[in-house]
Amino acid sequence: MREITYRQALNEALAEELERDPNVFLMGEEVAEYQGAYKVSQGLLQRFGPRRIIDTPISENGFAGLGVGAAMVGLRPIIEFMTFSFSLVAFDQVVNNAPNMFTMSGGQFNIPITFRGPNGPAHQLGATHSHATENFYASVPGLKVCAPATPRDAKGLLKTAVRDNNPVLVLEAELLYSSKGMVEPPDEELLIPLGKADVKREGSDVSIICYAQTVPLALKVAAQLEEEDISAEIVDLRSIKPLDEKAIFDSVTKTHRAVIVEQDHPFCGVGAEVCYRIQKNIFDALDAPIMRVSQEDVPMPYNERLEKAVLPNPDKLIAAVKQVCYA
Amino acid sequence: MQRGEQRDEVEMLSLMLLIRRFEERASQQYQAQKVGGFCHLYIGQEAVVAGAVAAVRDDDYVITAYRDHAHALARGTSANACMAELFGKETGCSRGLGGSMHFFDRKNHMYGGHAIVAAHVPLAVGMAFAIKYRGEDRVTLCFFGDGAINQGAFHEALNLAALYKLPIIFICENNLFAMGTSVKRSTSLKQIVDRAEGYDIPGEVVDGMNFREVREKIAEVADSIRKEPHPAFLEARTYRYRGHSMSDPASYRTKEELEKYRLDDPITRLRAQLTREEKLTNEQFDQLDKQAKETVLAAVKFAGESPQPPLERLYDYTYADGAKP
Numbered sequence: 001m002r003e004i005t006y007r008q009a010l011n012e013a014l015a016e017e018l019e020r021d022p023n024v025f026l027m028g029e030e031v032a033e034y035q036g037a038y039k040v041s042q043g044l045l046q047r048f049g050p051r052r053i054i055d056t057p058i059s060e061n062g063f064a065g066l067g068v069g070a071a072m073v074g075l076r077p078i079i080e081f082m083t084f085s086f087s088l089v090a091f092d093q094v095v096n097n098a099p100n101m102f103t104m105s106g107g108q109f110n111i112p113i114t115f116r117g118p119n120g121p122a123h124q125l126g127a128t129h130s131h132a133t134e135n136f137y138a139s140v141p142g143l144k145v146c147a148p149a150t151p152r153d154a155k156g157l158l159k160t161a162v163r164d165n166n167p168v169l170v171l172e173a174e175l176l177y178s179s180k181g182m183v184e185p186p187d188e189e190l191l192i193p194l195g196k197a198d199v200k201r202e203g204s205d206v207s208i209i210c211y212a213q214t215v216p217l218a219l220k221v222a223a224q225l226e227e228e229d230i231s232a233e234i235v236d237l238r239s240i241k242p243l244d245e246k247a248i249f250d251s252v253t254k255t256h257r258a259v260i261v262e263q264d265h266p267f268c269g270v271g272a273e274v275c276y277r278i279q280k281n282i283f284d285a286l287d288a289p290i291m292r293v294s295q296e297d298v299p300m301p302y303n304e305r306l307e308k309a310v311l312p313n314p315d316k317l318i319a320a321v322k323q324v325c326y327a
Numbered sequence: 328m329q330r331g332e333q334r335d336e337v338e339m340l341s342l343m344l345l346i347r348r349f350e351e352r353a354s355q356q357y358q359a360q361k362v363g364g365f366c367h368l369y370i371g372q373e374a375v376v377a378g379a380v381a382a383v384r385d386d387d388y389v390i391t392a393y394r395d396h397a398h399a400l401a402r403g404t405s406a407n408a409c410m411a412e413l414f415g416k417e418t419g420c421s422r423g424l425g426g427s428m429h430f431f432d433r434k435n436h437m438y439g440g441h442a443i444v445a446a447h448v449p450l451a452v453g454m455a456f457a458i459k460y461r462g463e464d465r466v467t468l469c470f471f472g473d474g475a476i477n478q479g480a481f482h483e484a485l486n487l488a489a490l491y492k493l494p495i496i497f498i499c500e501n502n503l504f505a506m507g508t509s510v511k512r513s514t515s516l517k518q519i520v521d522r523a524e525g526y527d528i529p530g531e532v533v534d535g536m537n538f539r540e541v542r543e544k545i546a547e548v549a550d551s552i553r554k555e556p557h558p559a560f561l562e563a564r565t566y567r568y569r570g571h572s573m574s575d576p577a578s579y580r581t582k583e584e585l586e587k588y589r590l591d592d593p594i595t596r597l598r599a600q601l602t603r604e605e606k607l608t609n610e611q612f613d614q615l616d617k618q619a620k621e622t623v624l625a626a627v628k629f630a631g632e633s634p635q636p637p638l639e640r641l642y643d644y645t646y647a648d649g650a651k652p
Contacts, residue, residue, distance in 0.1 A: 062483025069453020106422025
């Protein structure tokens with residue numbers, strides 16, 4: 001194991017999959033000559049050439065659709081959105097074409113495509129550039145959605161996504177690109193299955209269920225809570241869809257209390273689904289109502305103080321934990 | 328003309344008859360409520376798809392919009408599988424899961440059947456991208472209506488195809504109406520083909536009621552593309568005799584206009600050409616038409632008797648690995 005950044009981990013995943021399978025190509029805005037808007041594709045053009053690392057014009061619908069069409073005839077495109085906020089311009093391709101094709105064709109055309117890029121609020125980008133899209137996309141049958149929080153998970157999930165025979169969205173965490181973590185060396189194949197959560201910290205009093213940018217938040221809060229003798233278990237979903245129900249239920253059955261901290265909006269957010277499944281399946285295990293911490297239900301303001309007020313933060317999470325713990 | 332080509336033309340005339348009789352019967356079965364959803368008929372436009380497929384190879388890619396029954400039939404999908412799809416049956420070309428607007432047939436290189444206007448044009452460009460990526464000499468035929476040319480997806484796709492020099496023929500089946508809105512009321516252009524010029528794509532107009540003209544133009548363009556990949560654009564001027572869909576009485580146009588086009592019928596025209604050249608007798612034509620009608624009637628019977636898709640397989644076609652998240 002060695003320590004690398006989330007960005008490097010994604011870069012290694014791309015390089016390894018491009019190396020492994022000649023049908024894999026990377027396409028998107030600024031992925032080639034510019035070396036990636038967030039430098040995730042750094043060096044790939046030099047290594048794999050312009051046939052496989054392809055710059056596009058600013059035409060998200062066009063190049064997302066191009067990817068779906070190429071996947072229909074057997075290529076395995078990796079389509080980068082400069083941010084998932086821009087994927088909304090390609091919503092029709094991601095929602096209507098990629099996941100519906102397998103059903104509509106009676107199973108004749110599966111679409112092995114990866115859509116990837118940063119997702120979720122970053123810092124003072126305003127309402128149009130701050131979308132957390134996981135709940136939109138997870139609601140669509142036929143799509144798979146993952147949202148890694150660590151370099152190791154980012155690498156392992158992206159590699160798995162590229163090999164999956166379905167459309168998979170890898171929602172990268174914009175604020176975590178420079179974060180570091182331990183990852184297996186490049187000569188050791190790292191594949192992390194979709195639909196498997198990971199307990200990032202064991203605890204006994206409360207389960208904090210989180211993903212992507214809320215994982216570091218939850219870990220930080222858990223350390224603080226420890227000082228107050230509250231032992232929090234951190235369950236990182238990693239995949240939104242498929243959802244690892246078992247890991248969630250195992251943890252909540254042990255702690256009897258659950259708080260979901262999500263980076264999307266509260267109405268029909270990821271936490272709503274998780275919450276429903278917990279109460280439906282393990283109602284008797286609960287000692288308190290489940291709490292959710294999400295963004296406030298407003299378009300993201302530019303103002304820094306207001307933005308902080310909209311986002312999940314340690315205070316909100318600690319308050320939610322204390323409420324379920326009756327502390 | 329060579330004997331081979333003569334036989335082909337009679338075969339293609341017989342395909343055009345099959346399309347027409349299929350659509351007439353589909354209309355009847357729709358009214359009998361055997362067919363659900365939306366149903367868009369191709370009657371009047373037969374020369375476009377017949378001319379196009381007659382000009383290309385069986386392994387070239389074909390993709391179209393929602394008026395797609397003819398494209399599947401032209402690609403070799405059986406009338407049985409097409410009718411069964413309309414009936415929503417397991418034996419349909421999309422196992423009864425697609426319906427009228429979503430005909431697919433992988434084996435015959437028919438890539439749909441796409442019902443969001445112009446959303447398939449980027450897909451077609453992706454298929455052409457794959458051809459060039461692999462260094463093959465196939466061509467993608469991308470059909471769409473005049474209604475598609477004002478969608479953003481169409482414009483993005485044309486730009487990408489031109490930018491990457493992809494082997495694709497954009498075939499605009501201009502039947503003058505996007506649903507009920509005439510081209511004049513929808514499009515700020517003197518003629519649709521001028522759209523291509525904006526993307527530096529060579530474009531031409533063909534008479535979409537003339538099988539031979541369509542075939543010759545597509546053959547010429549496909550030949551050029553196989554030598555050196557590039558996109559091309561054809562505006563095929565045609566006419567649909569029926570409304571936009573089964574629920575449309577087409578009151579936005581006059582009877583006189585319809586009659587004018589009916590006199591220029593693509594089947595009648597090819598028949599007359601072949602008869603004049605003594606390649607087809609009236610008896611032979613009647614025989615071809617009789618065969619088409621019988622094939623379609625048999626398809627109705629086949630579709631009616633076919634089983635429904637099994638309920639227990641409802642979740643089998645959501646994920647390729649059978650996952651149930």
